[in-house]
Structures are given as C-alpha cells and as structure tokens.
Amino acid sequence: MFAFGLSALAWAEADSPFQTCYLDGWSNSLRCYLVAVGEGESGSELAVMVAPAVNEEGREPLYLLAGGPGQAASDLAPLLNVFRKVNRERAIVMVDRRGAGRSGAFSCGLKRDMPADLQQFSRRLADCYLERAEFANSLGSRQTVEDLERVRRYLGHGRIALWGGSWGTRTALLYQQWYPDSLSALVLDAVAPIETKVFLTATAAERALRQLEKDCERDRVCAGFGDWRGALDRLLDNWGELEATHFPDPLTGAPLETPLTRWMLANAIRTALYQPTAAAQLPYALYQAERGNLLPLSGVAGQFLDNADSMSMGLTFSVACAEELSRITTDEVAADSADSFLGTAFYDLFATGCEAWPVDSKPYEKPQVREQPVLLISGEADPITPPYYAERQLDYLVNKQHLVVAGGGHINTPRGCIPDLIAQFLDAPFEPLAQDCVAEIRRPPFMAGAFGPALGVIGGQEPRGGQL
Incomplete structure (x- = not known):
C-alpha cells in the first residue's frame, strides 16, 4: 500500500552472533541476523536488522512492520531518522517477512516491466504460481506473526512495542490478538482493522x-x-x-x-x-x-x-487473495465502486490476478478485547485507510488514542510533531497526549x-x- 524506496543491504564479516550491515536511508551501522524458520519448500532465513539503542536502559524495543502486503521492513530504514528520539533508549527492529526483501523476495519477476494488459499479467502470475505453489500457499499473516514471535524470542526480548504502517497495522493487530502477553503498546499509522475489507478502496x-x-x-x-x-x-x-x-x-x-x-x-x-x-x-x-x-x-x-517495484508480488497475491479477495462479494464491489472516479480499476487488478493464484482462503477469527495501549494515526484524505476505519471500528481496543492529520494522506508518522507524540506515547502510553500541534500540520x-x-x-x- 506504500513504499519508502528500495534499500541496498551490505553485510560485513564479524565474529559474533550478528553481523554489521548498512541500509540505504540510514547512515549508522546496524546489527543484522539471519534467523531460520520453517522447513522444506516453505522454509526460509529471515533477515533481521536491529538499530541498537543509543543508551541501553532496558526499555522495550520497537519493531517496525511494513505494508503492502509485500513490502520489506528493510525498506523502512529511512524511518529510523524519524525515530531518532525513540532510538535513544529503545532498540528498533526490522524483520523482512518470508517472501519479502532479504528473506527470499518472491517477486515473480514483476518489477518495472509489469504488463499493462491484465490478461498478460494474469498469465505471468499463473506461471509463477505453478513454479512455487507450495510456497505460495504457505505465506500468510499467521505465518508472519509466528515468525515475529520467533524473532522476539531469538533476540531475547521481553515485551515489545509495534509500529505498523498500512498493511503493517493489520499484522500488528493480529499479533496483538495471538500474542497479547508479548506486547506492550502499538502505534498504528493508516489503520487497516482486521474486519475491514481494505481492498474495497x-x-x-x-x-x-x-x-x-x-x-x-x-x-x-x-x-x-x-x-x-x-x-x-x-x-x-x-x-x-x-x-x-x-x-x-x-x-x-x-x-x-x-x-x-x-x-x-x-x-x-x-x-x-x-x-x-x-x-x-x-x-x-x-x-x-x-x-x-x-x-x-x-x-x-x-x-x-x-x-510495484517496491513489492514482492508473489507475497502480495498470496496474502491478498487468501485474506482479502476471498471475503469480498460482487455486490460489495459494485457498491464501493459506484460514483467513484476509480471504479473497479484497483480491484480488477487483484481479482484478475487471484484467478491465476488459487491459494486457499485464510479467514480471521472475530477479534477479542485487548487492553494494550494503542496510538492510532490517520490522514484526513487517505485514499485507502481513511480515518473512519479507526473511528467506527476497533471497539475491541480498550485503551486507544487517535491523531487525525488535516489534509493528510497515507502514512503520517514523519510529519510535523507526530514523531514527538509517538515518543511521548511510548514513554507513557496510558497518558493522554496533547494534540494541539497536530492542527498546525497543513x-x-x-x-x-x-x-x-x-x-x-x-x-x-x-x-x-x-x-x-
């Protein structure tokens, strides 16, 4: 759903559990790990990149969850500049999920030469699916959450905080449902609630x-x-x-x-x-x-x-087809597209692609009440995750605050005083934030x-x- 650009990862030799590496968009070195997950065709090594805290004070680390679905967390390296204040006392962790970035990008060769003809696009997807059908069926949000929990234990972290952007907010909310005891707080920017069909855009x-x-x-x-x-x-x-x-x-x-x-x-x-x-x-x-x-x-x-250059399209379709398109009806598409300049142009791309990507449906269970403090961030003019998603849903989040940026688009974490408010929230997540400065963002x-x-x-x- 959003991208910060491709990042080049350079590994350096080191006699330690981690290696020193660098990402485009961030000038400091990182600690990088390869964590084995899964077995057989669906097995992988997860690329894990950690910006250690400047001052080791034992505060919960912050994990950054990328969007898409299909974007790599390593593409979020420029956000480390936004989170410098947070990084003073908290490690910041980025995990490239299976099939994305440095964790075996499943791109199907669909980068800058993506066909304009939808039928040709569908045929290329079908060829890619047949080559790795087992792997395509193995990918999903449940797997991603389980992998995140494995990484948390591997790194020896206790409770963690999560920042999710766009589809990353869906991943964060599912992590909260399945591993609430591992979580201290959530920051969700451009919120895609579990029950919302965000591909109806x-x-x-x-x-x-x-x-x-x-x-x-x-x-x-x-x-x-x-x-x-x-x-x-x-x-x-x-x-x-x-x-x-x-x-x-x-x-x-x-x-x-x-x-x-x-x-x-x-x-x-x-x-x-x-x-x-x-x-x-x-x-x-x-x-x-x-x-x-x-x-x-x-x-x-x-x-x-x-x-599409920033997305691993095989991963994108594995998740989108199993978790979104499989629960959308033709009547819902008609109602959503009526009287809109977009019509079905966005939906048609995925509907056509999912015909060639026959993964099994992976429905979600009804969300249960959760008490972790949550900071919600929305752009008033976001064209895919509008503020009313956060305002009208998420009743199962007991402790939440909502920042709405006037005229804001998709992902507002870097804008104005929002980084300072995020830092304040993570330090005192149950305290109400003074939001006057948000009104100054134009x-x-x-x-x-x-x-x-x-x-x-x-x-x-x-x-x-x-x-x-």
Whole structure:
C-alpha cells in the first residue's frame, strides 16, 4: 500500500552472533541476523536488522512492520531518522517477512516491466504460481506473526512495542490478538482493522479526492483552475480515444512505446492522493490535460506507475487473495465502486490476478478485547485507510488514542510533531497526549504553474509558519 524506496543491504564479516550491515536511508551501522524458520519448500532465513539503542536502559524495543502486503521492513530504514528520539533508549527492529526483501523476495519477476494488459499479467502470475505453489500457499499473516514471535524470542526480548504502517497495522493487530502477553503498546499509522475489507478502496479514494477539491476551493490559486475534478471524469470517460495519441513519457516527453491504459491512469491518480505533495499537483495537471497539455499529468502519474517495484508480488497475491479477495462479494464491489472516479480499476487488478493464484482462503477469527495501549494515526484524505476505519471500528481496543492529520494522506508518522507524540506515547502510553500541534500540520501549497506553487502564498494567504 506504500513504499519508502528500495534499500541496498551490505553485510560485513564479524565474529559474533550478528553481523554489521548498512541500509540505504540510514547512515549508522546496524546489527543484522539471519534467523531460520520453517522447513522444506516453505522454509526460509529471515533477515533481521536491529538499530541498537543509543543508551541501553532496558526499555522495550520497537519493531517496525511494513505494508503492502509485500513490502520489506528493510525498506523502512529511512524511518529510523524519524525515530531518532525513540532510538535513544529503545532498540528498533526490522524483520523482512518470508517472501519479502532479504528473506527470499518472491517477486515473480514483476518489477518495472509489469504488463499493462491484465490478461498478460494474469498469465505471468499463473506461471509463477505453478513454479512455487507450495510456497505460495504457505505465506500468510499467521505465518508472519509466528515468525515475529520467533524473532522476539531469538533476540531475547521481553515485551515489545509495534509500529505498523498500512498493511503493517493489520499484522500488528493480529499479533496483538495471538500474542497479547508479548506486547506492550502499538502505534498504528493508516489503520487497516482486521474486519475491514481494505481492498474495497474506491469509496475511500473518492472521499480523498473530494477533500482535495474542498481544500482547493478554499485556496486562492487553486480555485482558479475551475472544474478540474470534472476534467478528470471527462478524461477517464474518453481515455480510449486519447490512448492513440500515446501518453508522454514523464522523463523524455516523447510518446510512450506502450499506451497507458485507463486502469493504470486511474490507479496513478489514486496513488498520487497518498502523498500530499503529489496531490497538490493534481488540480493544475488536470486543468492542463483538458487543454491538451498532458505533460504535467505525465509528471504526476510517472511517480507512481512503477510503484510495484517496491513489492514482492508473489507475497502480495498470496496474502491478498487468501485474506482479502476471498471475503469480498460482487455486490460489495459494485457498491464501493459506484460514483467513484476509480471504479473497479484497483480491484480488477487483484481479482484478475487471484484467478491465476488459487491459494486457499485464510479467514480471521472475530477479534477479542485487548487492553494494550494503542496510538492510532490517520490522514484526513487517505485514499485507502481513511480515518473512519479507526473511528467506527476497533471497539475491541480498550485503551486507544487517535491523531487525525488535516489534509493528510497515507502514512503520517514523519510529519510535523507526530514523531514527538509517538515518543511521548511510548514513554507513557496510558497518558493522554496533547494534540494541539497536530492542527498546525497543513497541506503543502498547491501547484500554481509549471514551476511549482506560487511563491510567498500558502493556502491563498501569506505563509504562517505551519509545519508540513
């Protein structure tokens, strides 16, 4: 569901239980382990990376759980910069789950050359599944949680705290259900509750776009682009004709060799809503597109057309097909996609893929009441895990606090005062947090022209020093 970019792992020799290693995005050395789990075809060695506490004071370590499903925890290394205050007294642990990252990435060769044609995509998935059917069926959230518990014991940790982002919040909530005695506290950013069918995302994406539209109307510069939302609808409605003109390459401006399909464009718009900086470019880009200039839209979409590069697609489909698509009905798809710019564009990718990935369904049990303190973080304009998921569900979490970032997209941990609030929460998880500073976090300024936002103007007014 989100990515921080690929990380290169370099191992160094050492006569100790761990080796010294490095990850892109973090300048300090890490302690890295290989932990054997499973047997036979489903067996693996888990890559475990630990940023030791600066001051060894015995506080519970914090484990970072990646999203996707299919992202590697090692890709979260840039978050260590965000968690520097936490890392002073707590070790931070990243475990690449089986089939991801350095734990035997199960990518099926689907990286930057992912086919635009869904049927061709399905055939490539089918070939990959047949090559490793046993392994594909073995992957799932239960296995991941059991592996995390094994790593906790291997490292000699007592109770641990968990930070989960996006699908990582689902993993964290399941860990809380199955191993509550091993857990001290949870921080859940972009919450995907156990009972929520998050792959029904068209309604959430539409709400995020409408929030962008409201914020644009209140901005003097952005309001000048008029009905850019209508321009998006008209663009998507007529995209078959525009394909023949060949969408421009975002790097060269020359026509793409392979036409950009409608489902890819709709998903690129959806993914742009994940990041407030990218969302701020959409009104201008769509205004220009309706006037025949597709280059700004190409620049926005081009940031997200290859975002599968950060996912191990075999793992993604093993989890998504068994735990999400298997419990979604056609009536639910129709209700979710109605009156949304996205329609079924996101769902169709997974529905088509799951036809070629026949893993057994892995249903969840009804969540039981849990008393560990939980900090929930949501973006007001998150297009896949909106705030109402955290507000209307999670009744089984007795001790919870909720931070909602106005205009925020998907994953808000790095923004404004949120890192400080997370550190405060982990130190005193049952104490209410003062949330005044969250209101100071604002959307980035809207793009005003080819060179970016209007200088000296934020939100149609003079800058007021708010945090971005």
